[in-house]
Amino acid sequence: xxxxxxxxxxxxxxxxxxxxxxxxxxxxxxxxxxxxxxxxxxxxxxxxxxxxxxxxxxxxxxxxxxxxxxxxxxxxxxxxxxxxxxxxxxxxxxxxxxxxxxxxxxxxxxxxxxxxxxxxxxxxxxxxxxxxxxxxxxxxxxxxxxxxxxxxxxxxxxxxxxxxxxxxxxxxxxxxxxxx
Amino acid sequence: xxxxxxxxxxxxxxxxxxxxxxxxxxxxxxxxxxxxxxxxxxxxxxxxxxxxxxxxxxxxxxxxxxxxxxxxxxxxxxxxxxxxxxxxxxxxxxxxxxxxxxxxxxxxxxxxxxxxxxxxxxxxxxxxxxxxxxxxxxxxxxxxxxxxxxxxxxxxxxxxxxxxxxxxxxxxxxxxxxxx
Numbered sequence: 001x002x003x004x005x006x007x008x009x010x011x012x013x014x015x016x017x018x019x020x021x022x023x024x025x026x027x028x029x030x031x032x033x034x035x036x037x038x039x040x041x042x043x044x045x046x047x048x049x050x051x052x053x054x055x056x057x058x059x060x061x062x063x064x065x066x067x068x069x070x071x072x073x074x075x076x077x078x079x080x081x082x083x084x085x086x087x088x089x090x091x092x093x094x095x096x097x098x099x100x101x102x103x104x105x106x107x108x109x110x111x112x113x114x115x116x117x118x119x120x121x122x123x124x125x126x127x128x129x130x131x132x133x134x135x136x137x138x139x140x141x142x143x144x145x146x147x148x149x150x151x152x153x154x155x156x157x158x159x160x161x162x163x164x165x166x167x168x169x170x171x172x173x174x175x176x177x178x179x180x
Numbered sequence: 181x182x183x184x185x186x187x188x189x190x191x192x193x194x195x196x197x198x199x200x201x202x203x204x205x206x207x208x209x210x211x212x213x214x215x216x217x218x219x220x221x222x223x224x225x226x227x228x229x230x231x232x233x234x235x236x237x238x239x240x241x242x243x244x245x246x247x248x249x250x251x252x253x254x255x256x257x258x259x260x261x262x263x264x265x266x267x268x269x270x271x272x273x274x275x276x277x278x279x280x281x282x283x284x285x286x287x288x289x290x291x292x293x294x295x296x297x298x299x300x301x302x303x304x305x306x307x308x309x310x311x312x313x314x315x316x317x318x319x320x321x322x323x324x325x326x327x328x329x330x331x332x333x334x335x336x337x338x339x340x341x342x343x344x345x346x347x348x349x350x351x352x353x354x355x356x357x358x359x360x
Contacts, residue, residue: 014313014336014351015196015327015331016195016325027333030335137335137336137338137353138333138335139327139331139333139334139355141332143329146195146196147195149323150321150322151195151321151322152321153318153319153320153321154318154319155210155317156317156347157317157347158348158349160343161341161343161349163341167336167337167338169338169349171315171349173194
């Protein structure tokens, strides 16, 4: 059986921001194109579990969308205890322990949908197996950085780089062992 | 006559660092490959003027290399007055004025070779015409960020995205007018 992977799949501006300073995601509309989902549906079919930070979760809901992963086991990482809603679990325990446990279970892959704090913790503990970064052709100028400082050096293996007509470039990497 | 362009051509880790915290550039060796210059020579033939920050300049010299652009008009941006050495000028005036003047003159394009402070000032004043970012397949974890916060939003037009066998992806953009 193939080991379940933890996969980060996220969009960022060319200057490395995943949202504006007030969590704005307007810049994503620059690459909206009818009939083009940038491989999202194909990716989503390989996963059955989602991990997302509460702030990112709240942002999606505040935009008037229903939570898009309620058909999957979803863990909303939060400091505030809250009862599960169906397969959507509000998890206020140790993120690292959760991911280690999920990786031991059988199933499809695990999708980390952000935010930056969650990704930072997972990278710091070498728990990310693959990384998709969809680079949006814009310098946002300021905002929430995808990557925080203070992690160990970790080489990547480029799996693919795909460019699209709207100028989005999707980088897909396998994460290699950290350099000690 | 074609207007001279100011072109930033730089390498960065996938997490957006152009050097380690102590200015280390070791990570660039991850993509060294005999006979592969990632388009550098072809690029360099289109330029006749170089702008580079003093810290970046000092770093190159400290590595035991001769300054690679002494055959061009080179402006080393510094706070400390120093006499020119041939076509290498130590410039402690206003960077923005310098670039505006250079762009009015005829000649080949102008290459900004870093560092991050110089790039930030040029982007903040909408003086960058094209951007090449060679994305090195590694998460450096910490270091000097290519992009600083606090600029206006600026859309880009993807010219090309080229991936190479060692996993380097070179993104080439035209900088579009800033969104007011």
